[in-house]
Amino acid sequence: MAKIIVLGGGIAGTTLAYEMREKAGPNDQVTLISDSPTFHFVPSNPWVAVNWRTPDNIKVELKPYLERKNIDFIPKAAKRLHPDENRIELEDGTEVTYDYLAITTGPRLAFDEIPGLGPDGFTKSICHVDHAVEAAKEWDKFVENPGPMIVGAAQLASCFGPAYEYAFIADTELRKKKIRHKVPMTFVTSEPYIGHLGLGGVGNSKDLLEGVLRDRHINWITNAKIDKIEENTMFITEVDDNGETKKKHELPFNYSMILPAFTGIDAVMGIEGLVNPRGFIIVDEYQRNPTYDNIFAAGVCIAIAPPETTPVPTGVPKTGYMIESMVCATVGNIAELLNGKQPSHTATWNAICLADMGDSGIAFVAMPQIPPRNVTWAKQGKWVHAAKVMFEKYHLRKVKTGKTDPYYERQFLKLLGITKLDCG
Numbered sequence: 001m002a003k004i005i006v007l008g009g010g011i012a013g014t015t016l017a018y019e020m021r022e023k024a025g026p027n028d029q030v031t032l033i034s035d036s037p038t039f040h041f042v043p044s045n046p047w048v049a050v051n052w053r054t055p056d057n058i059k060v061e062l063k064p065y066l067e068r069k070n071i072d073f074i075p076k077a078a079k080r081l082h083p084d085e086n087r088i089e090l091e092d093g094t095e096v097t098y099d100y101l102a103i104t105t106g107p108r109l110a111f112d113e114i115p116g117l118g119p120d121g122f123t124k125s126i127c128h129v130d131h132a133v134e135a136a137k138e139w140d141k142f143v144e145n146p147g148p149m150i151v152g153a154a155q156l157a158s159c160f161g162p163a164y165e166y167a168f169i170a171d172t173e174l175r176k177k178k179i180r181h182k183v184p185m186t187f188v189t190s191e192p193y194i195g196h197l198g199l200g201g202v203g204n205s206k207d208l209l210e211g212v213l214r215d216r217h218i219n220w221i222t223n224a225k226i227d228k229i230e231e232n233t234m235f236i237t238e239v240d241d242n243g244e245t246k247k248k249h250e251l252p253f254n255y256s257m258i259l260p261a262f263t264g265i266d267a268v269m270g271i272e273g274l275v276n277p278r279g280f281i282i283v284d285e286y287q288r289n290p291t292y293d294n295i296f297a298a299g300v301c302i303a304i305a306p307p308e309t310t311p312v313p314t315g316v317p318k319t320g321y322m323i324e325s326m327v328c329a330t331v332g333n334i335a336e337l338l339n340g341k342q343p344s345h346t347a348t349w350n351a352i353c354l355a356d357m358g359d360s361g362i363a364f365v366a367m368p369q370i371p372p373r374n375v376t377w378a379k380q381g382k383w384v385h386a387a388k389v390m391f392e393k394y395h396l397r398k399v400k401t402g403k404t405d406p407y408y409e410r411q412f413l414k415l416l417g418i419t420k421l422d423c424g
Contacts, residue, residue, distance in 0.1 A: 004028060006104060034062065046126050105267075124255070163259050199316070202364040354387055
């Protein structure tokens with residue numbers, strides 16, 4: 001009997017646990033460990049932050065659905081991983097051991113790297129549903145007393161799509177309330193140019209996103225390093241292409257949402273051979289760590305080198321489609337090891353990003369994610385909003401049933417012009 005632990009209960013972890021249960025033997029034990037008793041659909045957080053969704057719309061209690069599939073569930077945070085001993089120390093002092101470990105924790109949100117950043121400072125976040133709820137409360141106060149607004153992504157951020165998405169959703173909601181004219185808005189980003197997305201651009205993403213920002217009267221600052229944030233003021237250094245100071249900005253704001261940099265979680269930080277200096281899990285082409293060959297990883301927690309050096313450091317995003325591909329490969333490879341074979345499955349690492357704009361949307365497709373690519377395009381239309389709603393329904397249903405819903409999958413893929421989700 002093999003003990004297989006999945007550490008992390010987000011999009012990657014829940015999917016991996018269900019698929020691993022199907023591939024593992026009847027006597028193998030599959031356990032999901034999460035720091036929360038609930039799953040929440042992170043891509044819907046921008047909607048929560050402007051009260052277009054409630055937390056209950058996007059959260060699922062994991063225990064009953066996992067138990068129904070014979071998956072053990074431990075709703076406790078990991079305190080420290082001890083890979084040399086094949087054990088995980090949990091926050092309550094208990095321990096679990098494993099034969100195989102799949103790390104799918106997502107990131108630690110590094111608000112502490114910039115003074116005044118984050119929910120405990122002076123800006124809001126949409127990285128977690130609880131943060132989005134707090135952002136929604138402040139949003140209600142903001143629309144009663146509108147003023148300057150700053151949206152964007154800090155240095156070393158690796159997920160730029162939601163920042164653009166939130167700016168456009170906020171713009172749409174303000175126009176609906178007929179107070180947009182009272183809100184000067186600035187988009188602040190560490191990207192070297194609008195539409196870089198941490199990927200060196202996708203198709204005509206630069207021209208497309210610049211056009212939308214202009215149409216919506218949103219100013220922008222690129223190559224931006226946020227130095228500190230004080231109440232109602234953000235201090236920014238804008239650099240040139242050589243990384244030298246170009247201009248200093250002191251921007252006033254009544255409301256701000258800034259995506260932070262990510263790191264690996266504290267439980268794995270500093271483990272030599274397992275993680276890079278930022279705490280992200282090092283994996284080979286089989287999603288397996290080269291030092292600890294019984295540890296795999298998928299999702300936002302893995303280390304991916306940026307495709308190019310930028311004047312202000314940026315990270316690399318890991319989108320839902322790419323994560324599905326990593327999960328599929330990981331499950332296939334652990335299953336092969338259980339059957340005495342060597343891993344052979346590789347993830348495609350194709351990227352699909354759906355950025356909702358409230359009344360429209362932009363889809364980005366990069367296959368593979370890192371250039372050079374076989375396919376690359378960016379397109380705008382109301383159909384993107386429909387595709388994102390469909391993806392939300394598709395994944396929430398999958399978390400509850402452990403299976404993909406054929407109807408939602410067909411409709412979602414049809415909107416994107418893709419025949420199937422594959423893992424290579």
